[in-house]
Amino acid sequence: MLRYTIRRLLFAVPTLLVISFIIFALLDLAPGDPTANLPLTIDAATREQIRLSLGLGEPFHIRYIAWLNQFFIKEPMNILEEWWGGPIGDSAGRMRIRSWSTRSPVVDLIVERTPQTLWVVGMSYVVGILIAIPIGVISAYRQYSWIDQAGTLFSMIGFSVPTFFTGLVLIVIFSVNLNWLPMIYDTTHRVTDWQSFVFQFKQMAMPVMVLALFNAAQISRFMRSSMLDNLNQDYVRTARAKGMKERVVVMVHVLRNSLIPVVTVIALGVPQIFGGAIITEQIFRVNGLGALLIGGIEAADIPLVQTLTFIFAVLIVAFNLIADLLYGILDPRIRYD
Amino acid sequence: MTDAPAIIAAIDGQKPHRSLWYDVWAQFSTHRGALAGAAVFALIVLAVAFGPYLHTIDPGYLDYKAKNLGPSWGHPFGTDNLGRDMLAQVLAGGRVSMAVGFTAMGLSLLVGALIGVLAGFFRWLDGPLMRLTDLFLALPLLPLLLVIIMLFRDTLRRAFGPETGIFLLIVFVIGITSWMQTARIVRGDVLALKEREFVLAARSIGTRERRIITRHILPNVLSPVMVSATLGLANAIITESALSFLGLGFPSDFPTWGRLLFDGKDFLTLTPVRVLWPGLAISLTVLSVNFMGDGLRDALDPRIRGR
Numbered sequence: 001m002l003r004y005t006i007r008r009l010l011f012a013v014p015t016l017l018v019i020s021f022i023i024f025a026l027l028d029l030a031p032g033d034p035t036a037n038l039p040l041t042i043d044a045a046t047r048e049q050i051r052l053s054l055g056l057g058e059p060f061h062i063r064y065i066a067w068l069n070q071f072f073i074k075e076p077m078n079i080l081e082e083w084w085g086g087p088i089g090d091s092a093g094r095m096r097i098r099s100w101s102t103r104s105p106v107v108d109l110i111v112e113r114t115p116q117t118l119w120v121v122g123m124s125y126v127v128g129i130l131i132a133i134p135i136g137v138i139s140a141y142r143q144y145s146w147i148d149q150a151g152t153l154f155s156m157i158g159f160s161v162p163t164f165f166t167g168l169v170l171i172v173i174f175s176v177n178l179n180w181l182p183m184i185y186d187t188t189h190r191v192t193d194w195q196s197f198v199f200q201f202k203q204m205a206m207p208v209m210v211l212a213l214f215n216a217a218q219i220s221r222f223m224r225s226s227m228l229d230n231l232n233q234d235y236v237r238t239a240r241a242k243g244m245k246e247r248v249v250v251m252v253h254v255l256r257n258s259l260i261p262v263v264t265v266i267a268l269g270v271p272q273i274f275g276g277a278i279i280t281e282q283i284f285r286v287n288g289l290g291a292l293l294i295g296g297i298e299a300a301d302i303p304l305v306q307t308l309t310f311i312f313a314v315l316i317v318a319f320n321l322i323a324d325l326l327y328g329i330l331d332p333r334i335r336y337d
Numbered sequence: 338m339t340d341a342p343a344i345i346a347a348i349d350g351q352k353p354h355r356s357l358w359y360d361v362w363a364q365f366s367t368h369r370g371a372l373a374g375a376a377v378f379a380l381i382v383l384a385v386a387f388g389p390y391l392h393t394i395d396p397g398y399l400d401y402k403a404k405n406l407g408p409s410w411g412h413p414f415g416t417d418n419l420g421r422d423m424l425a426q427v428l429a430g431g432r433v434s435m436a437v438g439f440t441a442m443g444l445s446l447l448v449g450a451l452i453g454v455l456a457g458f459f460r461w462l463d464g465p466l467m468r469l470t471d472l473f474l475a476l477p478l479l480p481l482l483l484v485i486i487m488l489f490r491d492t493l494r495r496a497f498g499p500e501t502g503i504f505l506l507i508v509f510v511i512g513i514t515s516w517m518q519t520a521r522i523v524r525g526d527v528l529a530l531k532e533r534e535f536v537l538a539a540r541s542i543g544t545r546e547r548r549i550i551t552r553h554i555l556p557n558v559l560s561p562v563m564v565s566a567t568l569g570l571a572n573a574i575i576t577e578s579a580l581s582f583l584g585l586g587f588p589s590d591f592p593t594w595g596r597l598l599f600d601g602k603d604f605l606t607l608t609p610v611r612v613l614w615p616g617l618a619i620s621l622t623v624l625s626v627n628f629m630g631d632g633l634r635d636a637l638d639p640r641i642r643g644r
Contacts, residue, residue, distance in 0.1 A: 015475055022476070026484065156370075156631075160624040162575050164582045164595075165616035168602055172609040183605070271477070278479055279579055283602070293480055294583060297487045305484055312477030320475065 001328055008324065012317050019313045020071070024064050027302050054100075070097055071310065075107055097307055101299045106307045109292060116187050117288030121277045124208040128215030129266060135216070136223020136262075140231060141250060151220060158217025167210045167283035174206060181206055187287040207284045211277065215269065222265045226258040233257075260330045267323040271315040364636040371632020374625035381622050385431035388424075396425040396592060407610065414614045418604055423597075427614045430592035434574055434619070437507055437593070441573035442566055444512025446519060450562055453523025454550060458531055467524070470517050478514050482576070485510050486585045503587050507580065511573050519565040526558045560637035567630030571623045578619050594619045 042050075055063060074095060096105035139151040175183040182203045191197050230236065231254055239249045278290030285291070289308065296304040365371055394412075399419050406416040414423035456466035486506060493502035530536065531554065539549050574594075580586040581595030589600060597615035604611055 015472060018472055019475060023481070023484075026481075027488065156624065156627060160571065160627050161620040162578060162623070164579065164598060165612075165620055168598065168605065168612045168616060171605055172612070176606050176609055274477075278483075279582065282583060293483070297483050297585070300487070305480075309477055309480045309484060312480050313475060316475050316477060 001325075004328070005325060008321050012321060015317055016314065017068075019317075020068065020310055021064065023306055023309050023313070024067055027306055028060065028063070067306075070095065071307070078105075078107065097303050099296070099301050099304045101296075101301045101304075106304050109304065110289065110308065110311070113287065113289050113292045116185075116286055117274070117277060117281070117290065120185070120204060120207050120281070120286055120288065121211065121273050123204065124211035125215055125266075125270070125273055127208055127212040129219060131212060131216040132219035133223055133259075133262075135220040137227055137250070137255060137258075139220070139224045140227030140258075143228065148224075151224070155217040155221050158213045159221075162279075163210050163214050164279050164283055166213060167206070167280060170206045170210060171283070183284075185284045185286040207280050207286060210283075211273070211280050215273070218269070219262065219266065222262050223258065226261050227254060230254045230258045260327065263330060264323040264327045267319050267326055270319045271312065274312060274315060361636045365632050368632035368635055370628040371636075374628030374632065377621060377625040378629060381431070381618070381625070382435065385428055385435055388428040389432075392422075392424055392428065394422040394425045396421060396429040397590060398422070407608075415608065415610055417600070417608070417611060423611060423614055426592045426597055427594070427618055430594045430597050430615060431618060433504075433587065433591070433593040434577060434595070434622075437504065437511070437577045438570050438574040440508045441511035441515070441577070442569040444508060445515045445569050445573070446562060446566055448512065449516035449519025449565065450523050450555075450558070452516065453520040454527055454554060454558070456520065457524040457527025458546070458550060458554065463524075466520075470520050473514065473517050476514070479579070482510050482514065482580060483583065483585055486580065490585075499588055500591050503591075507577055507586065511576050515569060515572055515576075519562065519569070522561045522565060523558050526561055527554055530554055530557050564630055564634045564637065567626050567633060571626040571630070574619065574623055574626075 051057065055066070058066070075097060078096065097107065098104065099106050099109060102109065135151045135154070139148040142148055171183055174181040180202070182199075185203050185207060189196065189200060189203070191200050236249060236254060239253050240246075244253075274289065277288065278293060280286070281288045281290035282294060293305065293308050295301075296308065392413075399421060400416070401419070404416060404418055406412055408415050412422050412424065414427060416422055417426070452466050452470065456463045456470075489506055490503065493506050496502060497505060536549060536553055539553055544552070577586065577593065578595030578598065581593050582599045584599055586599075587593050587596050589596060594615040598612055598619075601608075601611035601615070
């Protein structure tokens with residue numbers, strides 16, 4: 001297992017390097033001028049100086065290596081420093097990746113926006129799993145019954161109807177017609193007492209439900225097929241023959257074994273959630289990572305977009321690895337070595 | 338002189354031969370969801386294709402006196418904030434969304450099937466091509482799509498005109514980022530197929546590799562490709578709508594379903610029905626395509642067929 005982990009980690013390094021190269025090259029070779037958004041009164045010579053000061057005078061490979069150095073060595077050092085409290089090494093001379101539009105370090109922007117995304121997206125994932133597992137279990141246990149058909153239809157609809165439509169429909173129903181829930185997510189809201197907690201609950205309800213429905217649709221399908229695979233196994237018959245209660249057979253023996261592949265699916269889905277959250281954040285005006293990315297794209301803020309996209313890629317690679325390792329840990333039949 | 342097929346039919350007991358596609362259809366038609374999906378999808382395609390000839394209002398015609406209207410006989414879906422007819426816009430938008438969906442799906446199938454067949458058939462290509470597939474699966478697709486469109490939008494607009502340029506760009510980026518599942522499935526099938534006896538037989542009579550692939554391998558991987566075609570169509574329509582919804586798709590005087598949603602979302606309190614029609618159109622199309630894919634998967638699976 002340890003050897004496998006090390007091998008996978010080593011394999012992740014070239015993958016990430018190639019991805020970072022693709023992202024860097026895509027942004028770098030694209031037509032477009034970073035000084036195009038500046039006022040027209042700036043003359044050509046000054047523009048050239050601005051371009052040089054942004055480091056655009058260096059050749060391509062030097063800039064790529066400088067960016068890698070910045071991303072993999074200098075920025076992690078900065079983060080470590082913040083945790084540590086004191087300076088580590090040459091902290092004043094170390095450069096930061098700076099956003100072109102706000103001039104503040106990109107990492108600070110990301111740290112500022114992450115809690116909102118994690119709250120809304122994380123909560124929706126948890127709610128989605130809590131909806132999906134009972135549906136999957138009951139659908140499989142009563143295969144082809146009306147409840148299974150309803151579950152299938154539910155997951156088909158949840159899978160097909162895009163989040164940007166469910167979100168708008170929920171807004172029309174609950175905000176415009178019933179006036180129960182706020183339309184826009186207020187990021188500055190702080191929970192201090194019961195009333196503010198109720199408000200927080202209300203403003204989170206819609207974005208969380210939209211994403212939770214989408215997640216539940218996918219996970220409940222996996223749960224159902226995994227339960228069906230296990231319900232016909234010999235150990236289930238043995239457990240029943242021993243005279244165990246049906247409840248124990250299903251909820252302990254079958255459920256625990258069926259959850260193994262579902263857990264890996266859940267782990268694999270985590271980075272995709274961040275992608276899906278881009279749209280949901282846009283609908284409900286949640287001021288999270290997705291909104292940061294869209295804002296960066298609209299302002300042609302290349303360092304910000306580069307860093308965020310690459311962080312999404314790191315998340316995908318990391319959770320792929322976690323899913324495979326989890327599978328090996330949870331299922332003793334799987335041996336990678 | 339009697340002709341041969343008639344005699345054979347007589348020997349078989351007067352029954353015409355059942356072909357593979359007859360069997361597939363027989364299984365497909367027992368799946369109620371798939372039939373309903375096919376009917377709804379056909380209806381939407383027909384409406385989008387021929388609707389503009391029946392409902393002849395120009396989708397771009399501005400009529401300020403008739404802005405923000407609810408549904409009426411003159412405007413069955415109402416009008417938007419500039420007095421444009423919503424039904425005409427939904428129909429025109431459907432043409433673009435469907436065109437993007439079908440073209441992007443075609444491109445993604447072409448790339449996926451090509452890479453899958455090459456990786457499955459030629460051992461020396463397997464490793465590199467599958468690493469490439471893994472790499473594409475590890476890319477953050479939605480952010481990357483947004484970035485590509487932001488960066489290349491203006492150049493392509495200048496080169497091909499505002500509509501064609503964006504169309505080509507969107508079809509290309511969706512096609513190039515959604516072929517991985519097809520490639521994996523096709524590769525798996527080809528790996529199993531090339532060890533079969535009929536491929537060995539073809540090889541032993543001196544058939545060239547190109548001919549083996551086109552004549553023996555490709556027809557046999559048709560069923561997984563067809564199933565991924567339905568999934569690809571649904572995925573392409575959703576992706577295009579998502580891009581347009583984020584404001585990075587087609588320009589606003591050129592309606593697509595996602596663009597209509599994007600434009601309508603700022604008028605939720607004034608004319609909430611405006612988002613209903615394009616949203617329903619996307620949802621119904623994707624839902625019906627997914628149901629068709631479900632039925633097709635069952636119908637093309639010989640283990641399920643005939644049960």
